[in-house]
Amino acid sequence: MFNSISSKKVYEQVIEQIQQRILNGELKKGDKLPSERELSEQMDVSRTSIREGIRVLETMGVIDSKQGEGNFICSNIDKSLIEPLSMIFKLNDGTWKDILELREVFELQIVKLAALRATEKDCMELKSIIDEMRKETEIPYNKKIVVLLDQKFHNKLVSISKNYLIESFFLMSSKLFENFIEDARDKIISKYWSKEILFEKHNAIYEAIRDKNPDLAYEKMKEHMEIIGKSYMEATLFEDC
Amino acid sequence: MFNSISSKKVYEQVIEQIQQRILNGELKKGDKLPSERELSEQMDVSRTSIREGIRVLETMGVIDSKQGEGNFICSNIDKSLIEPLSMIFKLNDGTWKDILELREVFELQIVKLAALRATEKDCMELKSIIDEMRKETEIPYNKKIVVLLDQKFHNKLVSISKNYLIESFFLMSSKLFENFIEDARDKIISKYWSKEILFEKHNAIYEAIRDKNPDLAYEKMKEHMEIIGKSYMEATLFEDC
Numbered sequence: 001m002f003n004s005i006s007s008k009k010v011y012e013q014v015i016e017q018i019q020q021r022i023l024n025g026e027l028k029k030g031d032k033l034p035s036e037r038e039l040s041e042q043m044d045v046s047r048t049s050i051r052e053g054i055r056v057l058e059t060m061g062v063i064d065s066k067q068g069e070g071n072f073i074c075s076n077i078d079k080s081l082i083e084p085l086s087m088i089f090k091l092n093d094g095t096w097k098d099i100l101e102l103r104e105v106f107e108l109q110i111v112k113l114a115a116l117r118a119t120e121k122d123c124m125e126l127k128s129i130i131d132e133m134r135k136e137t138e139i140p141y142n143k144k145i146v147v148l149l150d151q152k153f154h155n156k157l158v159s160i161s162k163n164y165l166i167e168s169f170f171l172m173s174s175k176l177f178e179n180f181i182e183d184a185r186d187k188i189i190s191k192y193w194s195k196e197i198l199f200e201k202h203n204a205i206y207e208a209i210r211d212k213n214p215d216l217a218y219e220k221m222k223e224h225m226e227i228i229g230k231s232y233m234e235a236t237l238f239e240d241c
Numbered sequence: 242m243f244n245s246i247s248s249k250k251v252y253e254q255v256i257e258q259i260q261q262r263i264l265n266g267e268l269k270k271g272d273k274l275p276s277e278r279e280l281s282e283q284m285d286v287s288r289t290s291i292r293e294g295i296r297v298l299e300t301m302g303v304i305d306s307k308q309g310e311g312n313f314i315c316s317n318i319d320k321s322l323i324e325p326l327s328m329i330f331k332l333n334d335g336t337w338k339d340i341l342e343l344r345e346v347f348e349l350q351i352v353k354l355a356a357l358r359a360t361e362k363d364c365m366e367l368k369s370i371i372d373e374m375r376k377e378t379e380i381p382y383n384k385k386i387v388v389l390l391d392q393k394f395h396n397k398l399v400s401i402s403k404n405y406l407i408e409s410f411f412l413m414s415s416k417l418f419e420n421f422i423e424d425a426r427d428k429i430i431s432k433y434w435s436k437e438i439l440f441e442k443h444n445a446i447y448e449a450i451r452d453k454n455p456d457l458a459y460e461k462m463k464e465h466m467e468i469i470g471k472s473y474m475e476a477t478l479f480e481d482c
Contacts, residue, residue, distance in 0.1 A: 009298075011296055012300075015300070019327075019328055022331055023327060023328065023420075024331060025331070028332070029332050029333075029425060031370070048289070048292075050291065050292055051289075054291065055252055055293045055296060055297055056296055056297050056300045059253075059256070059297045060300075060328075061325065061329065062325060062328050062329065071311075073332065074332075075328070075329045075332035075333055076329075077279065078373045081247065084277045084301035084303060085259055086260075086264060087263045087264065087301075087316070088303065088316045088317075088409070089406065090264050090266070091263060091269070091270050091303070091315075091316035092262055092316055092405055093271075094405070094406060098404050098405065098406045098407075099406065101354070101404050101406070101407060102404065102406045102407050102410065104350065105346060105347060105351075105407060105410075106346060108349075108350065109345065109349065109350070110346075111347040111452050113342070116443040148376050162334070163338075163342050163343065164339065165330065165332055165335060165339045165340065165342070165414075165417070166339075166343050166346060168329070169343065169346075169410060169413075169414070173410070177263075178408070181307050195303065225371035236381045
């Protein structure tokens with residue numbers, strides 16, 4: 001049997017050419033691409049195919065198409081990956097357990113890296129979130145603020161891990177979390193909000209990071225994640241009744 | 242100040258409409274989309290915009306466009322995510338340490354899940370890879386076979402974890418690993434191949450999974466990952482001299 005010589009569509013070949021120049025370093029962040037007319041002449045393909053290729057790269061977060069100015073190389077992993085993941089999750093009949101497990105994969109390692117890499121400034125920023133959490137336990141709690149503080153804490157942790165790949169993957173998983181378990185924090189906090197569960201667990205994680213103790217940070221995060229899984233399951237079961 | 246009413250491009254609105262129907266479950270895997278002409282009439286936009294939107298969804302792995310047959314909903318996370326990640330990695334001047342750390346994030350949790358979920362059949366399949374590894378230690382080793390067995394072992398582990406989201410994310414990280422540290426396995430195996438490092442470490446992981454001991458499996462994987470990180474660093478340093 002013979003191999004097909006090229007089953008690639010024209011716009012895919014356009015993408016490949018641009019991709020190749022990014023991967024070999026010829027095209028860098030901020031660079032402006034030649035105009036669509038020039039690209040069409042250089043690659044000897046229709047402007048429609050050029051435009052289709054550029055649209056794809058734009059949606060992937062690799063090209064920023066500014067009206068009247070042209071197409072620029074950028075890199076925005078958030079824009080690029082979130083939506084396909086949500087669709088693929090839905091098309092595969094994913095469950096909230098899949099998402100919680102994925103989240104745990106990240107949180108547990110992030111907290112270890114954070115304990116190894118937190119600077120004094122990082123610790124102070126983390127502490128200020130913790131202080132706000134403590135305040136919330138002393139007054140009738142405001143759910144919106146608590147949800148926001150929770151998010152802030154976990155996002156701060158990943159930025160302290162200082163690995164932008166892990167941060168990017170974590171942000172993808174967070175979007176899935178927000179899109180499909182959007183009311184997760186809400187439900188858990190409504191039903192299980194208490195000093196122990198939220199303030200004390202987060203504070204224990206913060207203290208382990210401040211003390212540069214990755215194993216303890218891991219243990220504390222694990223306890224926190226176990227409570228979240230259990231609480232979400234109970235909150236959901238409760239609702240189903 | 243007023244808010245912009247719609248700064249979205251037409252093709253982005255086309256994507257959003259299709260995406261919405263996937264997310265609310267109206268469109269399922271295998272469903273055929275209306276023809277481009279029909280879509281253009283229904284959405285009241287040009288066929289060019291319809292085609293641009295469909296191209297994007299095709300490259301994301303959500304639509305399979307079969308010539309002469311039409312556009313079908315599919316879900317292929319591999320196709321969808323690998324290439325943008327590679328480009329974004331390159332554009333952000335990522336390093337091999339970022340990738341190895343990301344990989345560790347997955348491997349460590351995967352092995353715990355695998356220890357909890359491995360069926361007898363899974364264990365037998367894992368054991369047959371281990372048996373092949375053992376054989377390789379008894380004869381002059383064939384690098385290609387060893388590299389392949391190593392890949393097979395790690396891919397089998399993630400499938401045993403039985404969470405397709407984690408599997409998808411792991412596959413994305415594997416592609417980064419292969420694209421940017423493509424010679425990593427090769428280098429490490431050439432320089433550090435020995436019974437202890439490769440066969441015995443993998444065997445210890447296998448035994449922990451067979452014995453349904455997630456904490457031991459985690460410890461053994463951690464040791465394995467530490468050797469890989471150290472070996473890759475040494476192999477690379479050595480080469481730089």
